[in-house]
Amino acid sequence: MKIGLVGYQGSGKSTLFQWLTGVAADLALSHSLQSATAPIPEQRFDALIEIYKPKKITYASIEIVDTPGLARDQQGNPARLAQLREADALVWVVPVFDGSDPAKEIGAFQEDTILADLEIILNRIEKVTEQNKRPVPKSEHEKFEFELVTLELLREGLESGQPLKEDQLTPEQQRIVRGFRLLSGKPRMMIINTADDETDLKQYEKLAMPEVPVIAVSVRLEAELDKMPPEEKTVFLNEMQLPSTDKKIVIKMMLDASGQMTFLTAGEKEIRTWLVPKGGTALDAAAAIHTDMAKGFIRAEVTKAEDLIRLGSERAVKAENLIRREPKDYLVQDGDIFLFHFS
Numbered sequence: 001m002k003i004g005l006v007g008y009q010g011s012g013k014s015t016l017f018q019w020l021t022g023v024a025a026d027l028a029l030s031h032s033l034q035s036a037t038a039p040i041p042e043q044r045f046d047a048l049i050e051i052y053k054p055k056k057i058t059y060a061s062i063e064i065v066d067t068p069g070l071a072r073d074q075q076g077n078p079a080r081l082a083q084l085r086e087a088d089a090l091v092w093v094v095p096v097f098d099g100s101d102p103a104k105e106i107g108a109f110q111e112d113t114i115l116a117d118l119e120i121i122l123n124r125i126e127k128v129t130e131q132n133k134r135p136v137p138k139s140e141h142e143k144f145e146f147e148l149v150t151l152e153l154l155r156e157g158l159e160s161g162q163p164l165k166e167d168q169l170t171p172e173q174q175r176i177v178r179g180f181r182l183l184s185g186k187p188r189m190m191i192i193n194t195a196d197d198e199t200d201l202k203q204y205e206k207l208a209m210p211e212v213p214v215i216a217v218s219v220r221l222e223a224e225l226d227k228m229p230p231e232e233k234t235v236f237l238n239e240m241q242l243p244s245t246d247k248k249i250v251i252k253m254m255l256d257a258s259g260q261m262t263f264l265t266a267g268e269k270e271i272r273t274w275l276v277p278k279g280g281t282a283l284d285a286a287a288a289i290h291t292d293m294a295k296g297f298i299r300a301e302v303t304k305a306e307d308l309i310r311l312g313s314e315r316a317v318k319a320e321n322l323i324r325r326e327p328k329d330y331l332v333q334d335g336d337i338f339l340f341h342f343s
């Protein structure tokens, strides 16, 4: 799961990257992408460690990618944004400090994303039109025609400033569109980066569009606070009367915005979280662990972490008949601990 940090120059992306991953962005690489991982917090681990005393604990993680800042004059931005095609989701960093103009920046970003996508679509239209002129079998022509119709729809959407949503396309069209990895089609969230001495963070969250998940954070302050011992941090925040944001909340929001969720496996050898798409099935969960588990899937045994923690042992959970057998198409729920039977 790759999550790209995007925004204009100096918006605080590299500071955010450092806060979330603990890795300082290398200035020498500031013109290219840099990535590091952040573990996804799992509050149930403490209780599960008590129960299993596992040899190993492994967190599922997200990969966070720091990217070069976009230019405020918008020159060259489509090429910079093209580097983010591989990202599964975008975290858009908008500054509200040092006289920034967030409303203008939000509008400019929409434009830049649309231009970057339009460039891809127009190039593809040109290429397919060219191919379609060649003498090829009728079935090939039909394929090209179908793609061109889809491309024109996308172009109209982008040119009108209203990029098409997936559900406005047929499944076959969606398949074509996915191949382009358009920026306007990626899941998005916004982090509003406030000044170090800002006391009312929430007021800025109104800046985001209604469909974009948003959180306001004083990123530089948090990155600095992170270097302090916890007691010192508490004293400092009290003295300065400043709010602070838990990093865990931000990472969870990023995971959620990216359309993924976690499930658990637990035993004496290891307790571990894994990623699966929201709405994923037991079969998807098995595949996340190993393709063989999915191929030879027989059934899943599912325990709710909450039941296990409340009752204190697997034996007690079994005695209460709370371990369920589930088939391939069972939908993964938050807090599910899986054990797979496979051949």
Ligand SMILES: Nc1nc2c(ncn2[C@@H]2O[C@H](COP(=O)(O)OP(=O)(O)OP(=O)(O)O)[C@@H](O)[C@H]2O)c(=O)[nH]1
Binding pocket: 007, 008, 009, 010, 011, 012, 013, 014, 015, 016, 030, 067, 068, 069, 070, 097, 098, 193, 194, 195, 196, 217, 218, 219, 220, 221
């Ligand atoms: N006041 C204030 N300054 C910040 C904050 N976050 C970052 N800065 C400052 O803004 C400047 C740019 O921060 P970076 O994190 O390097 O920004 P960036 O988005 O990575 O910049 P580019 O990579 O050049 O696009 C630095 O001087 C930071 O100290 C913040 O929350 N408040």
Ligand SMILES: [Mg+2]
Binding pocket: 013, 014, 015, 025, 030, 066, 067, 068, 069
């Ligand atoms: Mg940077």
